[in-house]
Amino acid sequence: xDFSLNEEQIAWQMKARKFAEEEIxxxxxxxxxxxxxxxxxxxxxxxxxxxLGFRTSVVSKEQGGHGIDYVTQxxxxxELARADSAVSKTFSQCWKWSHLIAAACTDDQKExxxxxxxxxxxxxxxxxxxxxxxxxxxxxxxxxAPNAGVRLRAELxxxxxxxxxxxxxxxxxxxxxxxxxxxxxxxSVPFTDGTTILLIPxxxxxxSVGKVYNKSGWRFYQNGEMVFEDxxxxxxxxxxxxxxxxxxxxxxxxxxxxxxxxxxxxxxGICDAACEQALATIKSRQLRGEPLANQQLVQLKxxxxxxxxxxxxxxxxxxxxxxxxxxxxxxxxxAMNLATDTVQEVTELNMDIHDGAGRGMERAADKLAxxxxxxxxxxxxxxxxxxxxxxxxxxA
Amino acid sequence: MYNLQLSEEQxxxxxxxxxxxxxxxxxxxxxxxxxxxxDPPLPLDxxxxxxxxxxxxxxxxxxxGGAGADTLTRCLVAEELAAGDVDVAAVLTETAALGxxxxxxxxxxxxxxxxxxxxxxxxxxHLALAAQEPDADSGLGTAYHRPRAAxxxxxxxxxxxxxxxxxxxxxxxxxxxxxxxxxxxxASDAGTVALLVPHDAPGLSVTETPxxxxxxxxxxxxxxxxxxxxPAANRLTGGNRDVSSLDDRGSVLAGTPExxxxxxxxxxxxxxxxxxxxxxxxxxxxxxxxxxxxGSMLADxxxxxxxxxxxxxxxxxxxxxPQARADGSLADIPxxxxxxxxxxxxxxxxxxxxxxxFGAMGVMRDMPMxxxxxxxxxxxxxxxxxxxxxxxxxxxxxxxxxx
Numbered sequence: 132x133d134f135s136l137n138e139e140q141i142a143w144q145m146k147a148r149k150f151a152e153e154e155i156x157x158x159x160x161x162x163x164x165x166x167x168x169x170x171x172x173x174x175x176x177x178x179x180x181x182x183l184g185f186r187t188s189v190v191s192k193e194q195g196g197h198g199i200d201y202v203t204q205x206x207x208x209x210e211l212a213r214a215d216s217a218v219s220k221t222f223s224q225c226w227k228w229s230h231l232i233a234a235a236c237t238d239d240q241k242e243x244x245x246x247x248x249x250x251x252x253x254x255x256x257x258x259x260x261x262x263x264x265x266x267x268x269x270x271x272x273x274x275x276a277p278n279a280g281v282r283l284r285a286e287l288x289x290x291x292x293x294x295x296x297x298x299x300x301x302x303x304x305x306x307x308x309x310x311x312x313x314x315x316x317x318x319s320v321p322f323t324d325g326t327t328i329l330l331i332p333x334x335x336x337x338x339s340v341g342k343v344y345n346k347s348g349w350r351f352y353q354n355g356e357m358v359f360e361d362x363x364x365x366x367x368x369x370x371x372x373x374x375x376x377x378x379x380x381x382x383x384x385x386x387x388x389x390x391x392x393x394x395x396x397x398x399x400g401i402c403d404a405a406c407e408q409a410l411a412t413i414k415s416r417q418l419r420g421e422p423l424a425n426q427q428l429v430q431l432k433x434x435x436x437x438x439x440x441x442x443x444x445x446x447x448x449x450x451x452x453x454x455x456x457x458x459x460x461x462x463x464x465x466a467m468n469l470a471t472d473t474v475q476e477v478t479e480l481n482m483d484i485h486d487g488a489g490r491g492m493e494r495a496a497d498k499l500a501x502x503x504x505x506x507x508x509x510x511x512x513x514x515x516x517x518x519x520x521x522x523x524x525x526x527a
Numbered sequence: 528m529y530n531l532q533l534s535e536e537q538x539x540x541x542x543x544x545x546x547x548x549x550x551x552x553x554x555x556x557x558x559x560x561x562x563x564x565x566d567p568p569l570p571l572d573x574x575x576x577x578x579x580x581x582x583x584x585x586x587x588x589x590x591x592g593g594a595g596a597d598t599l600t601r602c603l604v605a606e607e608l609a610a611g612d613v614d615v616a617a618v619l620t621e622t623a624a625l626g627x628x629x630x631x632x633x634x635x636x637x638x639x640x641x642x643x644x645x646x647x648x649x650x651x652x653h654l655a656l657a658a659q660e661p662d663a664d665s666g667l668g669t670a671y672h673r674p675r676a677a678x679x680x681x682x683x684x685x686x687x688x689x690x691x692x693x694x695x696x697x698x699x700x701x702x703x704x705x706x707x708x709x710x711x712x713x714a715s716d717a718g719t720v721a722l723l724v725p726h727d728a729p730g731l732s733v734t735e736t737p738x739x740x741x742x743x744x745x746x747x748x749x750x751x752x753x754x755x756x757x758p759a760a761n762r763l764t765g766g767n768r769d770v771s772s773l774d775d776r777g778s779v780l781a782g783t784p785e786x787x788x789x790x791x792x793x794x795x796x797x798x799x800x801x802x803x804x805x806x807x808x809x810x811x812x813x814x815x816x817x818x819x820x821x822g823s824m825l826a827d828x829x830x831x832x833x834x835x836x837x838x839x840x841x842x843x844x845x846x847x848x849p850q851a852r853a854d855g856s857l858a859d860i861p862x863x864x865x866x867x868x869x870x871x872x873x874x875x876x877x878x879x880x881x882x883x884x885f886g887a888m889g890v891m892r893d894m895p896m897x898x899x900x901x902x903x904x905x906x907x908x909x910x911x912x913x914x915x916x917x918x919x920x921x922x923x924x925x926x927x928x929x930x
Contacts, residue, residue: 489664
């Protein structure tokens, strides 16, 4: 196992660090403090990052992207997240579906969607799965509940699918130009056998954005409700076979293989930011003439924060390396679960370091903890843990 | 006799407050319009209504127009109020506790005569302890096991004829924006004095602390005293209580059982919501409470709430019944600090786990779960923070007398 970085990997890491320091960090807290959730995104920042390649990093070189490997992806996500986790996720959300385009789209679909994606700095991608009554069921399909899962109905009408229903809590639901949407195409069988993926441009007739969700953390990262009323989508926009959305097979790199690494690498960036904040605070602050760095409890907290952060880094790099080496393991999911525990502990310890009767909490420390809590609902809730446990048990 | 059986009166008060909260406070507190803004206004109308029920003057003797509520009763009320709205609970509990202290223990007969009627009759009459000063923070263990020289306030009070003239700054004072009467600590020729200062005294001004990022519950502000003049008779002589017990704090609730009871109410609201939802929400073919993973999490939350409630009630009993230590019914250790540390850690964890049951709704600002997390988090980190409380407990175990 060799985690030494080659020149190209270091170059991407440095480019990401520079962009994070010079462009993201200066606007991060101000964006977080905007009350209206649809206004937190900064399109100038997205454009700048896009021009540096952060939006299209994962599209292969042959297809006009940058084709960075998994190790580089992890490095870049961590660096960007160190300045703002939600900004990092806004970029990497585009990578997730770049993987799917590469793996599953036809040449015609690549022509129609990949080209505009590459050309337009504000073209971001989204993925619609969750609905009001299908959240955990989609991620861990219950074998004994045939009515569970995706309910958004798609019916064939000539060469179009006609869609009716809603999607909730969809990342980029209000801003993406293209969505990968899970639709129910057969209600007579469990949704695992009756769900299809469609490509939905945001100007599809009959599609509208509902509510824009107002999250306590990850405020920059947009999230919306999607409403479909007799929305017509060409059959030519279907990815793979009808009813085969959940049968993508082991070779697919779009879903958990990338997504699990993504959440672990992004969390690592938050941990780095928390360690950095805590160290800066204890070195600069004194209480009643006593340097904070002299306090044993403070020292122990600093040690713990750095210990678990570096352990997570080692795991993240191992997972990225395994992905690049095509080593199959359960480590991505386990690292994602661990990232939840780590990022929450580290950001909470950072808050401890910022305690004090004479002030409120540092907004920067508060933001990290709010961002970290998002992991409870993405990466470390019991369903995400059971799902990974299931893989471990099945593999044994 | 150490006995946590609640009296009929305590049960009646608790149930009355619980019904009031369910009918009047919760419907307002759960509205997105109150949950979403970074700077939600203080619901003064609800606080007034609760005052009319007697919750502001709870700790006054019955002869004075209060309910003569002991610490345990005030904890019951604080928990119920906080389960509805933590800001309402914080303002009322602060005034009730300080009211009991001032009118019951610290004021002279003349001072009582001057303020009692106004306090009892005006439902908007709140109280604030203005002791904490900028740059006086000794959190994060910096004062651990050090001899703490008696530290005089930077604020000064100078005798001038029949008046005191006060000058100085007080920071992060609970209830400052709504208080009609302040207790201000200041250094004088006679050492530290505590002075009663009406909110409209010339030379006193209050700046409200911005709520967002302000990291407080209820109401908070900085108080500036510039040649603020009050009559000599406004000096609190302490009655049967030493004025130095007012410490250098910005709230009388710091480290008290009532303060932890507010935290408990918040976490209870989170748990109640999670349990209701877990019974209704169907995933995996059954209500999620029927899945082991969720069921065991709810069991742990319920356990945490009861363990903390036990610690808070024990601390309240300890505060009200010194004989419980004397006869060995209660260990001779700081029960208030123990309940503070337990509440800070266990209730934050409880609120976080409760929110997890809600999936994405757990982080949405128009839903209450994210606020419960914020509110319990605030109890871990406001004041000197839970880590510091642990160290003060350690000092007490070692027999260290901080002053």
